Each structure stands twice: as structure tokens, then as C-alpha cells.
Amino acid sequence: MAQENSLTAAQAGLLTSGKTLAEELERINQLDHLSKDDQLHLSGDWVQTLVNHVSDYVYVKDRRHRFVAANHQVAFDLGFHEPTQVIGKTDIELHLPDTGSKFAAAEVAIMASKEASIDYEEKLILANGKRRWLSSSKFPVLNDQNEVVGIVGISRDITERKKSDLLQQGQNKVLQEIANAKPLQDVLETLVLTIESQMDGVVGSVMLVTENGKNLQAAVAPNLPSEYVDLCDGLPVGPKVGSCGTAVYRRESVFVENIHEDELWEDFREAVSRFEMRSCWSVPFFGKDTQVLGTFGLYSNEVRSPTEHEKKLAVEAARLASIAVERERAEKEIRFLASHDVLTGLPNRHDFKAKLAEKIECSRKTGDPVAVLFVDLDNFKFVNDSFGHAIGDRVLTIVAERILSVHDRRHQSIRFGGDEFVLIVEGKDADKPALIDLMARLKNEITKTIRIGDLSFHVTCSIGAACHPLDAENAEQLLKNADKAMFEAKSQGRDGYKVFENTRPGTSVNRLTLLEDMRSGIAKGEFHLKYQPQYDLFTGRIVGAEALARWQHPVLGELMPEQFIPLAEDSGLIVPLGRWVLFEACRQNREWQREGLVPITIGVNVSARQFRDVGLITDVRETLGRTGLAANYLELEVTESLLMQNADQAVRLMDDFRKIGLKLAIDDFGTGFSSLIALKSFPLTRLKIDQSFIRDLETDENDRSIARAIISLGRELGLNVVAEGVETAKQQAFLASCKCETVQGFHFGRPMSAEKLGKLLGMSLTTINARFG
Secondary structure, eight states: OTTTTOEEHHHHHHGGGOHHHHHHHHHHHTOTTSOTTTSOOOOHHHHHHHHHTOSSEEEEEETTSBEEEEOHHHHHHTTOSSGGGGTTOBHHHHSOHHHHHHHHHHHHHHHHHTOOEEEEEEEEEOTTSOEEEEEEEEEEEEOTTSOEEEEEEEEEEOHHHHHHHHHHHHHHHHHHHHHTTOOHHHHHHHHHHHHHTTSSSEEEEEEEEOTTSSBEEEEEOTTSOHHHHHHHTTOBOOTTSTTHHHHHHHTSOEEESOTTTOGGGGGGHHHHTTSSOOEEEEEEEEOTTSOEEEEEEEEESSSOOOOHHHHHHHHHHHHHHHHHHHHHHHHHHHHHHHHBOTTTOOBOSTTHHHHHHHHHHHHHHHOOOEEEEEEEETTHHHHHHHHOHHHHHHHHHHHHHHHHHHHTTSSEEEEEETTEEEEEEEGGGGSHHHHHHHHHHHHHHHTSOEEETTEEEOOOEEEEEEEETTTOSSHHHHHHHHHHHHHHHHHTTSSEEEEOOOOOTTTSOOHHHHHHHHHHHHHHTOEEEEEEEEEETTTOOEEEEEEEEEEEETTTEEEOHHHHHHHHHHHTTHHHHHHHHHHHHHHHHHHHHHTTOOOOEEEEEOOHHHHHOTTHHHHHHHHHHHHOOOGGGEEEEEEHHHHHHTHHHHHHHHHHHHHHTOEEEEEEETSSOOOHHHHHHSOOSEEEEOGGGTTTTTTOHHHHHHHHHHHHHHHHTTOEEEEOOOOSHHHHHHHHHTTOOEEOSTTTOOOBOHHHHHHHHHSOHHHHHHHHO
């Protein structure tokens, strides 16, 4: 095999032109029949002339890798005029060190094995910087003693074919990396390197347009000087900002053939002068929405314009860059949507506990506190029911913006779900004194007037907070304690804030535990009623009483309605609890009547959950039947907001109650969103002015004006008006001057037991009148 693929030294002298030359010599040897004039005389000069006409490389080297023969193509590509100029030189002397070493190593292997190497690829970079790929065949040359004395080589230029293959491979790799969701920088770098492999003396870059569309940021430029890349990063987009900034501005390709003379580079000429760049060609690429995403730029070390082929490559590269950037943006949006709330743009609860755990772990190392704040909007359902979900969504967005404005994005804000937000507070703001100040500012900001179109209203919130390490050792406990604090703030009347406080074991309020206690408490009779009397302001007689539930908890003691009613409403336990309150109030009122006391109307609050319960009217009928109380001595109190949730349904239901003979009162009037037209439609008997308008009657002219208006409105509609929360004689005097008929509040009596109210009912009218005289 070695003999078949090797040549003697004598043969090598003739076979320097490769297979073409061998075939020619074979043909000449068969020309004995030709005339003498027709025969070609084969001299050394003739052989050299012949191989110089071959476009392939043809050469002979000795054992030391020195050229002993070469054709014109070898000399020309190496930068010489004559083949004789390369004789005696080695590849290491003629090429870059890396290329020369690779050639020598391949030839050493051939000489050692005495076996030819056929059609293998070699890459070289010529003196002018151009790259070549060769398909080479090299044969060992043997002497008569079968010793290797050199190498005969034939190399064919396959550069164009190789570039085509590399371009296809590079494009496929780019697309594969896009499909595999590789990082954008990796994809763009593969793209730039692919295009660079197609051009000699040209390097590429990708610049991306910033989100505001006003600047460019360097994405990748693997072979540009880093100092130059730094200069380009952040360049503005404009009509005279080099090639790339101008291309984005014009939304079209910009080809500058001489950086040092073109006016587009005038402002940057001095900065770029120290770099080996003479031409710059930039092609912008676009997203599906036609927005410019960035540019694909190419820099040449020669003053020239791009060839048509180079333009085509740049346009194709820009197209692939747009696909990569669009994919990255889509992936980014998907990641954002997975971890953020679409409505408010805040992070959602995804990975929240893991993030909180990380911050607590960091807190353990630094000693800085970490706090969690729960912000829950009060009765937010009324906003959705009254104005619709579109307005409700806008309110949530406004609240999120207000939360961010309070702490100026120093802390992480999260939409935890529904109308609940959570803040993770770090550093000095997590100390309890600073935390209280932060909660106060949050509350004040959130409860400011909300104006949407022609609408103007307020929402309130309840805020709870807990701190690490004072209140909890881990994320789960910290979250739980902040939730407890928020619940306590809500239980104390809403529109407030509370920092978690450690209490004795077994006495802290836990919502789940309290819920289970409530279920059993209803069954065990732990609930009782207290009654707050309502007085006729002009006769001094008790004309009614409002029934108010209390819970005698076996561990926590007596709980006020605000401490358990919200939980009852959320859980649905308000229905059985409300059924019990209705029955007990009617039973007690009928009991007073049997004792011969002055008949009064008993008022029972109806929650939104009860009002929507289809069994409410049946419960009322059955209760009246079982207790024997006449319907006209029972008054159901519903809030203004509740009525507006579904005004038409409310009117129908209230008509049914009025047919039975019940009285109907609208509670907390002035705090909801009812219109006069809707109010006119309700078959009411009384309006109860919310105590928030009574509290500051002595000092606030606006409250006095509102109170006068409500009293006048009620009178015009033929309704009895009750002022709630009357606590001073001055408030009483003002209400009397406005001809308010009925009053209720601490000034006349706090909520009291049935026994005490019974005694009041039994007092003589003379004694009562004396109090009002």
C-alpha cells in the first residue's frame, strides 16, 4: 500500500503537476508514431511552465519541509511574483505560526507512515488576511533505498464551497439555538461569527435599541476592540450618529465606505481614528410590530462599499437577529407574566416564599431586620358590584401605584391576590417604629380620593405587619404573623394598621382556629345580643333598639362584632349566625311585650351574604311565626353599598319584605355609592346617617352640610332619619335644630343587656322626659 501511494525521487521531478500532468506524460510516452516535429521535448523549463498553468497548488518539499519546487499559484497566494522566491523556505516561515505548524505536523505524519493522505481539508490565512480552505493530497517521495526524501503535494482551493457549507451550518446553528432558548447573547454571537467567516477583513456587531427607542446598547461584538464597544454603548439614535444610529433613525440600511470622510461619522471621527476600521455598513432589523429592534453592523479594514453578496449576507443576518430578539422578548414576556400580575405589573406570589426565605437568610448574616406588610382593601367587593370590574381593576392599579410611590420602590411590593398586597421591607424601615410610620403613610396614601372619569370615591385598607427576628424565625411564620396582624386591624373596625404583638400561648388570634371555634360556638350558645336604644329626639321615648351580636369566647373573652363578623362573612358562617341573631332579637322583643313594656322596633343587621341567600325571606317568616312577634316591630338594616350591588334584585326582595309588614332601614347612609333615583326606588322606612358624618359636627362645616342634606332628603322622601354615633350634647342640639327625628349613640346609651334595656323600657315617661328637658 505504501509503495502504491508513494513516488521515487526521479518520478517526483515530473509528477509535480498532479494527476493532470501524469496523464499528459502517459499520453506523450505513447506518441512514438508521431513525426519528430510533432513530438514535445520535455525539459525542466517546460515542466515548470506547464504546472504554472494549473490553478491548483502544486509543490515538492524535502524532508526538512523546505520547498524544492512550486507552481505560480503557490507563489502568488503567498505574496511572491515568482515560484523561485519560495524555494528553500518552509511553511513556518511563509505562514502564520499556527498555520505553518499544522502543515508541518501533517507532513511529518505522512513521512513517518510512508502513506499518502488524500483529499483532506486544510485552512490557512494568507499574508493579505484572506482565508483559504484547501483540499489537499500529499504523497511521500521515496529513494531507491525506500527512504522518504520529501513530499509531493497537490491542493485545490475549496474556499467558496467551504464558506457556503459554513454559512449553512452557522444559520442552522443559530436557528437551533433560538429553538432551544439559548441566551440571546450566545445566539447573536454565533450569528456574528457565522457572517465573519464569510468575509475577509470584516468584523461584525449587533446593537439593540433600548426600550425607550432613543439609544443603542452593545449586544455582541466578539472581534471588535472592547474599548470601541464601550464607546458605542449608549449612543443616541439620530440622523447623524455613525452608521448604526443613523440606520435606526432612517429605518433603512446605511453603507459608509469611508468612516474618515463621511459626514455621518463627523462627530465620532476622532474617537474612532485609533482603531483599524475604515468602512461601516449597518442594516436595521425590525419586530413584527415594525418597531426597530436593532442593527447588524459590519466593519471593514478597507475603504470600500460592500459587495452585493456581502449586502445579501448582512440582510440575512439582520433577519435572523430579529427572530432571535423577538424570541427573547417573547420568552421575557412569558417569564414576566409567570411571575408578575398582569393588571398592576407587580410581582405575584409565585416564588414569594422562596424569595422571602432568601431575604431572611441574608438577614441572619447581616443582622438587618426584615418585615412583611399585608395590605388588604376593605370591602373592595362593593366597588366591583357598584361600578363594575373594569373600574375595580383600575382601582387596583391606582392602589398599586400609590403603594410604590410611598416607598419609592425601595422595597419589593407584591400583589398577593385579589385585593391583597404584600410588601417585603428591609433595612432600617423594618424596625418597628419606622414600620409604623410606613404603614401610616401607606394608609393615608391609599385612602386618598380616587377619581376615575366622573366618579369620585374612597377605598380604605387594613394593614398588618410582622418583623424578623422579633416576631418570627422563618418565612412561613413571618407571613402568618403579618396576616394575623392584618386580621386584627380589620377586626378592630377596618381602615387601620397593626404590628404583630406576641401574646400568651393560646390567646393569639388565628383565623383558622377562630373559624372552628365559631362553628362550635354557635352550636354551644356562646353568642349573645346586646341592644343599643334609639330615642325619639323630641318626645324622649325609646322607639327602637339595634341588636348587636357579641361572642363570649371561652379563651379570648368577649369579642366585638368587628373581631368575628368579617370572618363569618368570608366563611359563610354569617348565614347560621344571622339566623340565630334574627330569632333571638325577635324572641326578646316579644318577651318585652309580654311583660307589658312599651312596644319598640328591634333592628337587625343583614349582611351581604345573608341578603343574597334565597332562604332569608323564609327565615324571616318562620322566625316571626315561632316567636309571635308582629312584623311591624322588626326592622332589617342593610348597608347602602349592599343595596347597590344589584339594585333591581334589592327592590324586588324589599318589596316582598314590605308586603309581610317589615320595616326596612338603610344603614351607614352616605358612605356608599347610591344615586337619588335608586334611593327613590327602594321601599325604605328609615335612613341611618353614618357616624363618620356625626363625629365632627361641632368642628367640620362640610359634615354639618352633609348631615343637613341627608335629614332634608329623608324628610322629603317620607323616611324617618336616625343619626348614629351621637356622643355629645352639642351634636344632639345641632341634630334637633335640623329636625332629625331619631338618635342613637353613647350620649343616650351604650349597647346593653336585654335585662338593662328592659328596665329602661319600664321607666316612667316622666323620668325619661326629664332627661331631655
